[in-house]
Amino acid sequence: xxxxxIRPEAVPDKVIAGRSPWALAWARIRTDKVALLSAVxxxxxxxxxxxxxxIAQWSGHGPDDQFRDIGITDQGLPVPPNGTFWFGxxxxxxxxFIRVLYGARVSLTVGVLSTGLAAMLGVAVGLLAGFxxxxxxxxxxxxxxxxxxxxxxxxxxxxxxxxxxxLTATVGxxxxxxxxxxxxxxxxxxxxIKEREYVEAARSLGAGDARIMFVDILPNLLxxxxxxxxxxxxxxIVFESTLSYLGLGIVPPTPSWGNLLSEAQGFYRVAWWxxxxxxxxxxxxxxxxxxxxxxxxDAIDPRTERLFSRRRGIRRRRGGKSGSDDRQGGxxxxxxxxxxxxxxxxxxxEG
Amino acid sequence: xxxxxxxxxxxxxxxxxLATACQxxxxxxxxxxxxxxxxxxxxxxxxxxxxGGGDVDHLDPTSSYYTVTNGILRAYARQLFSLAAQADLKxxxxxxxxxxxxxxxxxxxxxxxxxxxxxxxxxDGVQWDTTPPRPVTAQDYLRGFKRLCNPVxxxxxxxxxxxxxxxxxxxxxxxxxxxEKDKPTPKALADFQNSHDVSGVQAKDDKTLVFTLIQPxxxxxxxxxxxxxxxxxxxxxxxxxxxxxxxxHVISNGPYKITKYVATKEIRLERNPAWxxxxxxxxxxxxxxxxVKQGVTEPDSVQQQLEAGTADLAWDLPVPTAQLPRLxxxxxxxxxxxxxxxxxxYLVFNLQSKNENGAMGKLxxxxxxxxxxxxxxxxxxxxxxxxxxPLHTAIPPGNIGYQEYNPYPTxxxxxxxxECKQMLSEAGYPNxxxxxxxxxxxGNHPSVFQSYSADLKKCGITVKGLPVRxxxxxxxxxxxxxxxxxxxxDISAPGWVPDWYGNNGRSVSQPLFQTxxxxxTSNYGCYSNPEVDDLIKQALxxxxxxxxxxxxxxxxxxxxxxxxxxPFQNQNTPIYHSKRVKNALYLPSFQLYDVTNLWLDPPSP
Numbered sequence: 001x002x003x004x005x006i007r008p009e010a011v012p013d014k015v016i017a018g019r020s021p022w023a024l025a026w027a028r029i030r031t032d033k034v035a036l037l038s039a040v041x042x043x044x045x046x047x048x049x050x051x052x053x054x055i056a057q058w059s060g061h062g063p064d065d066q067f068r069d070i071g072i073t074d075q076g077l078p079v080p081p082n083g084t085f086w087f088g089x090x091x092x093x094x095x096x097f098i099r100v101l102y103g104a105r106v107s108l109t110v111g112v113l114s115t116g117l118a119a120m121l122g123v124a125v126g127l128l129a130g131f132x133x134x135x136x137x138x139x140x141x142x143x144x145x146x147x148x149x150x151x152x153x154x155x156x157x158x159x160x161x162x163x164x165x166x167l168t169a170t171v172g173x174x175x176x177x178x179x180x181x182x183x184x185x186x187x188x189x190x191x192x193i194k195e196r197e198y199v200e201a202a203r204s205l206g207a208g209d210a211r212i213m214f215v216d217i218l219p220n221l222l223x224x225x226x227x228x229x230x231x232x233x234x235x236x237i238v239f240e241s242t243l244s245y246l247g248l249g250i251v252p253p254t255p256s257w258g259n260l261l262s263e264a265q266g267f268y269r270v271a272w273w274x275x276x277x278x279x280x281x282x283x284x285x286x287x288x289x290x291x292x293x294x295x296x297x298d299a300i301d302p303r304t305e306r307l308f309s310r311r312r313g314i315r316r317r318r319g320g321k322s323g324s325d326d327r328q329g330g331x332x333x334x335x336x337x338x339x340x341x342x343x344x345x346x347x348x349x350e351g
Numbered sequence: 352x353x354x355x356x357x358x359x360x361x362x363x364x365x366x367x368x369l370a371t372a373c374q375x376x377x378x379x380x381x382x383x384x385x386x387x388x389x390x391x392x393x394x395x396x397x398x399x400x401x402x403g404g405g406d407v408d409h410l411d412p413t414s415s416y417y418t419v420t421n422g423i424l425r426a427y428a429r430q431l432f433s434l435a436a437q438a439d440l441k442x443x444x445x446x447x448x449x450x451x452x453x454x455x456x457x458x459x460x461x462x463x464x465x466x467x468x469x470x471x472x473x474x475d476g477v478q479w480d481t482t483p484p485r486p487v488t489a490q491d492y493l494r495g496f497k498r499l500c501n502p503v504x505x506x507x508x509x510x511x512x513x514x515x516x517x518x519x520x521x522x523x524x525x526x527x528x529x530x531e532k533d534k535p536t537p538k539a540l541a542d543f544q545n546s547h548d549v550s551g552v553q554a555k556d557d558k559t560l561v562f563t564l565i566q567p568x569x570x571x572x573x574x575x576x577x578x579x580x581x582x583x584x585x586x587x588x589x590x591x592x593x594x595x596x597x598x599x600h601v602i603s604n605g606p607y608k609i610t611k612y613v614a615t616k617e618i619r620l621e622r623n624p625a626w627x628x629x630x631x632x633x634x635x636x637x638x639x640x641x642x643v644k645q646g647v648t649e650p651d652s653v654q655q656q657l658e659a660g661t662a663d664l665a666w667d668l669p670v671p672t673a674q675l676p677r678l679x680x681x682x683x684x685x686x687x688x689x690x691x692x693x694x695x696x697y698l699v700f701n702l703q704s705k706n707e708n709g710a711m712g713k714l715x716x717x718x719x720x721x722x723x724x725x726x727x728x729x730x731x732x733x734x735x736x737x738x739x740x741p742l743h744t745a746i747p748p749g750n751i752g753y754q755e756y757n758p759y760p761t762x763x764x765x766x767x768x769x770e771c772k773q774m775l776s777e778a779g780y781p782n783x784x785x786x787x788x789x790x791x792x793x794g795n796h797p798s799v800f801q802s803y804s805a806d807l808k809k810c811g812i813t814v815k816g817l818p819v820r821x822x823x824x825x826x827x828x829x830x831x832x833x834x835x836x837x838x839x840x841d842i843s844a845p846g847w848v849p850d851w852y853g854n855n856g857r858s859v860s861q862p863l864f865q866t867x868x869x870x871x872t873s874n875y876g877c878y879s880n881p882e883v884d885d886l887i888k889q890a891l892x893x894x895x896x897x898x899x900x901x902x903x904x905x906x907x908x909x910x911x912x913x914x915x916x917x918p919f920q921n922q923n924t925p926i927y928h929s930k931r932v933k934n935a936l937y938l939p940s941f942q943l944y945d946v947t948n949l950w951l952d953p954p955s956p
């Protein structure tokens with residue numbers, strides 16, 4: 001099998017017959033050099049973050065160790081990169097390399113954890129709303145609208161002043177703000193999938209709601225959710241950095257990329273390394289996650305045009321248009337088809 | 352008594368800032384720079400351009416408290432006495448007559464033998480910028496005193512007046528009571544002020560004021576030299592204090608008048624034609640105009656403008672910390688470092704906290720911490736040893752009662768973790784303890800927190816960080832004893848800039864160490880020692896300065912023996928001006944140059 005065989009028109013029918021959608025996706029992604037490179041970067045970052053304590057032990061520089069003799073000048077300036085401190089030091093004489101690595105632990109943890117929470121909540125809410133429609137859908141959709149219209153920074157500041165800044169608060173704020181976008185997509189997908197013939201078939205065989213939702217519909221939602229999650233992780237990382245930069249996120253001395261940037265801001269004219277390394281790592285991580293997400297999306301569903309229009313649809317809704325006028329906007333032909341052949345439930349919803 | 356005046360300031364910090372009134376003195380310790388420049392012949396004309404971030408707190412002299420406001424207030428509001436800008440910084444701390452003709456003493460009859468009555472004569476030729484110009488009278492000062500405790504925008508530190516002037520406390524209490532329910536309209540306020548008297552302030556005639564005190568106060572003239580004690584023309588009765596209309600109609604009796612005020616954007620002052628040089632012993636009118644442009648919040652960009660000559664002075668922003676080494680190394684003649692007289696920051700203990708079995712209430716634990724801190728490391732956060740000197744006393748140099756001694760010596764001031772650990776173990780904490788450290792989440796403060804936490808870690812004390820928003824830090828957090836009682840924090844690092852220097856126990860030791868656990872206190876940890884209270888009382892009443900200095904020093908010793916605070920450093924003030932600014936005289940009280948004494952050469956940039 002060469003790679004070109006994957007294109008449907010180039011591939012003989014019998015070859016296709018034996019492959020699952022996931023195998024196809026994997027085959028496609030292997031051809032995407034950018035996605036592969038991004039994946040390597042992401043894995044490398046994850047490994048470095050995981051190995052940070054080992055590296056710290058090996059170098060003898062803990063993340064909070066202040067080298068007041070060799071890590072800082074008499075006038076309080078950080079020391080440039082050298083053999084001992086690969087990324088230089090910060091204003092308290094700490095090893096910036098080690099702090100960037102430990103910052104990766106925090107930033108990636110927050111990114112993955114909060115996106116994971118958001119995905120679970122988003123899928124659950126979206127599935128319920130899409131599947132049951134009616135009052136349930138109306139209530140849940142309005143809830144999504146409310147969440148999506150929250151000014152997130154103000155919301156974050158409010159939460160932090162009540163709960164106090166911490167890792168938990170940061171993860172909570174980010175998940176709270178991210179789940180609605182996922183729920184929207186999932187709801188739309190559910191709306192279209194539940195009208196498919198095989199679902200009708202399952203229902204006529206007497207399958208219960210739970211079984212239809214979890215066995216018949218959920219697996220078909222995985223592709224869009226995976227894509228969305230990959231794209232939300234970098235957004236969450238940036239969000240965390242923003243909060244920490246403003247002093248509302250991770251509490252020092254625990255390093256996060258946002259904390260490091262915040263500390264470095266007064267020094268950019270005299271210590272280029274102080275800002276450059278944390279900012280560069282942050283950029284690298286978000287870029288890699290974004291490109292990887294793009295790659296996965298292309299691999300799972302090569303009809304990228306349709307996907308692009310779906311994404312635009314999301315943005316339009318976020319811009320404040322009301323959900324009900326627009327709710328089919330992202331779904332293209334399938335949703336319209338649903339409209340043409342309304343089920344009873346669907347009618348209720350539209351009413 | 353003395354009231355809050357805290358201050359924050361990160362003199363050399365990045366960002367924001369400004370504090371309230373304050374002062375500094377040459378105290379010991381700082382070598383470095385600050386020799387007055389040879390100014391040459393005065394040049395007339397030009398516009399002095401100040402650039403910075405925020406607006407004044409108040410334009411009304413009665414209520415303004417920020418040091419930056421005082422920088423321009425000096426040009427349009429005069430007090431009876433003042434601290435004049437002087438090339439000799441020691442002299443700059445002496446009270447001199449401004450609108451008063453002379454300093455009242457028992458010798459010249461201005462001060463009674465019992466030290467309770469001050470008779471002050473007003474200078475001729477001091478005029479309001481009205482049409483036509485009108486002389487400033489004793490009644491105008493009287494009106495100023497009556498406005499002090501107005502319920503709309505009163506003085507930031509009314510305690511200096513209510514604790515000294517007879518009848519002032521009663522007047523202020525009645526004023527507050529009268530407007531508990533009533534709406535404070537301009538007319539109602541003016542009616543109250545014009546129908547109630549302060550028994551200790553009397554206008555004997557147009558040119559004579561008589562003050563009667565509750566008890567002798569050797570710092571009374573300092574109190575009269577604060578901006579709160581400015582004169583107020585009768586026109587001010589038309590406005591609610593410092594409201595928007597007031598700000599458009601400020602009336603000047605100084606060399607400049609406000610010709611334009613756009614909130615948060617711009618302030619412009621131009622020469623006041625009603626002002627006469629011969630009636631003002633301490634100010635001049637060299638430049639044509641002074642303009643303040645706001646909205647530039649980055650210290651770095653202000654510094655770039657000053658160096659490029661597109662602005663002349665920074666308004667409310669410090670020289671960026673990270674730039675200090677470069678400026679020092681380059682020997683730039685426009686860069687000066689003035690000796691400080693402030694304790695900023697210092698570590699304060701919450702004696703009320705019940706955390707860790709009330710560890711903060713235990714003397715041995717606090718003393719152990721005294722040994723733990725590296726003052727050198729803290730100093731590096733603020734630019735290193737050229738800009739700070741490690742401080743070992745509760746009262747910093749330049750303030751009454753200061754004498755160098757070191758009750759908790761450590762090698763090179765770098766801390767002694769072993770000593771700390773041993774004392775902690777003797778105090779019953781062999782396995783260390785965990786404390787909550789509250790810190791402001793802006794500027795240099797997070798770094799200060801991380802520096803002292805690292806020191807305490809070496810001694811076995813884990814400090815959990817509690818970030819507090821800069822704007823909430825004093826008023827809504829440290830000064831709320833209920834928060835301290837709830838054990839929300841154990842240690843924190845505030846700063847203190849006194850309202851004046853020299854004979855200033857009332858603005859340092861009293862607010863910081865006298866028993867006061869009410870909202871708004873500056874004794875944040877609610878320290879209380881009857882012996883200290885007693886010493887403070889004696890010192891305030893002692894007319895002989897040498898004797899009162901000795902009493903204040905005893906306060907310092909007791910406080911340090913009780914380990915109420917860990918002093919970190921005395922901070923010097925770096926200032927930069929554009930190269931055309933000449934005769935820049937430093938006002939230690941405000942940590943600024945005097946805009947009424949400098950000139951521009953050349954006048955057009």
